[in-house]
Amino acid sequence: MKICVFGAGAIGGLMAARLAAKGETEVTVIARGPHLAAMQANGLKLISDGQETVVRPRCVASAAEAGRQDYVVITLKAPALAGAAAQMQPLIGEGTTIVSAVNGVPWWYFYKLAGPYEGRRVESVDPTGEVGRLLPPEKVLGCIIYPAAEVSEPGVIEHTYGDRFTLGEPDGSRSDRAMALSAALSAAGFKAPVRPKIRDEIWVKLWGNLAFNPLSALTTATLDVITGDAELRAVCRQMMLEAQAVAESLGVRFAIDVDKRIAGAAEVGAHKTSMLQDLERGRPMEVDALLGSVVELAGITEVPAPTCRTVLALLRTRARLAGCY
Ligand SMILES: NC(=O)C1=CN([C@@H]2O[C@H](COP(=O)(O)OP(=O)(O)OC[C@H]3O[C@@H](n4cnc5c(N)ncnc54)[C@H](OP(=O)(O)O)[C@@H]3O)[C@@H](O)[C@H]2O)C=CC1
Ligand SMILES: CC(C)(CO)C(=O)C(=O)O
Known part of the structure; x- marks a missing residue:
């Protein structure tokens, strides 16, 4: 299973580090600046529960270097999303699942939401419609982030609390793609329940x-x-x-x-x-x-x-x- 974490700062770094440590998935992280340079030079260090682990996932600056993925986990801060959606395109193919792990109301909120508002755009997070066009809601799996972490220095993630990433399909189904990611995250030590009402x-x-x-x-x-x-x-x-x-x-x-x-x-x-x-x-x-x-x-x-x-x-x-x- 190929998993790319796009915007691997605090939360993405935590997820990528544990997945890479487990070694059952092919993990690529996309980051930038001194944080990327430090991960490339020294590996990705996770400090959690007083333990330090250094892993070496593939660390790259661009989606073109990473290529097509089974899962693209977006762990950007929300304001970065609209600008980064175009950069993610080389990661996304027919069978790719886009996991939206960003706080707040997501761009896909109204996709498959039964009722009068189905299909509407959330303009605050997708002002021009580009995010929805480039990251199509039918490819999206929702994800709620419960852990807390920070990049304490470039290349180093300090994990301070929590281990749950709740997953959920916009239509509430227990899809194969959701169950497979849940299994991979669980194997890496997270709690990753798939919920019907994300x-x-x-x-x-x-x-x-x-x-x-x-x-x-x-x-x-x-x-x-x-x-x-x-x-x-x-x-x-x-x-x-x-x-x-x-x-x-x-x-x-x-x-x-x-x-x-x-x-x-x-x-x-x-x-x-x-x-x-x-x-x-x-x-x-x-x-x-x-x-x-x-x-x-x-x-x-x-x-x-x-x-x-x-x-x-x-x-x-x-x-x-x-x-x-
Ligand atoms: N940290 C936490 O404890 C928690 C965070 N969350 C939520 O999780 C989401 C992620 O937060 P968090 O991990 O803290 O954020 P971070 O800022 O630590 O991580 C985002 C990373 O993405 C990088 N980035 C931004 N744009 C690009 C780009 N175009 N290409 C490559 N890399 C890019 C940033 O680099 P740069 O620094 O250079 O901008 C940064 O390293 C947010 O929605 C946040 O609210 C939720 C619960 C707890
Ligand atoms: C404040 C808190 C803990 C809950 O609102 C939080 O999630 C944040 O700092 O963003």
Whole structure:
């Protein structure tokens, strides 16, 4: 099985390192800059549970060098997707499965979503339609990322939490391609269940990101401060309730309630959200995938989302002024 991880930073590096260590799949990573150079020179180092492992997957700069793949796992930050979709074309053939492992509302969200919105485009993440054209939804397998990791120095991935990558077909089927990838990830030491309602899980993950990440970027507060402050917590809760109404109008069912989700985030403690980290490092922020898309879906479904809209306006300006949007 040929698996290419496109954008093998923290999450992609973690996945690639464990797959390569298992040795049952042919793993290629596509990365760039000093991180790629370090992996090519010294291998990919994974630090996890106090253990260091160095593996040597094929590390290349371009899809042309990697060639056709059985699976292309996209682990880019959301703002990089539209620009990178064209670069991925040499990886994609008739039998290729594209695994979308990017936080937020994905470009394929409305593909095979039974109901009045089937086939619509999510403009916030696919503004021109190019992403959907170059990465056709019928090739896509959804993936929710639960682990946490970071590139602590070029070529080195520090894995801090979690080992689950939930998979799911847009139509909910237990397809051969989903089961085969699940088996490969499980053999590499991850939990990789194939779920019938992948959009329900997208929303539970997104629920936290759409509220905590923007508020942390606006206030510079860590998760413990946001969830511990009555006023900020109320803003988060209101955003999450608005988002829940949007999602439910699209057929999503939440397995937990909003207060349980907030309590879960509070347990993470003094964590700087990824959006705050991106802001501090001057990197593109996942504004549209995490919140712009939710406000767009609120418009499509005609569900009022005034708090989400207000926070989005503030966040866009904050991100623009920092050169991160
Ligand atoms: N890290 C985490 O703990 C978690 C991350 N996620 C989500 O996972 C996704 C991936 O995040 P994460 O792994 O942290 O991101 P990273 O920034 O660590 O990894 C993305 C990598 O892709 C590279 N890249 C970007 N564009 C290209 C390109 N055109 N060609 C080759 N390489 C490219 C980046 O290089 P460069 O650095 O040069 O831009 C970077 O190395 C995001 O949606 C994130 O929100 C979800 C849960 C936890
Ligand atoms: C804040 C947290 C833990 C949940 O919203 C997260 O996933 C992030 O930092 O992006």
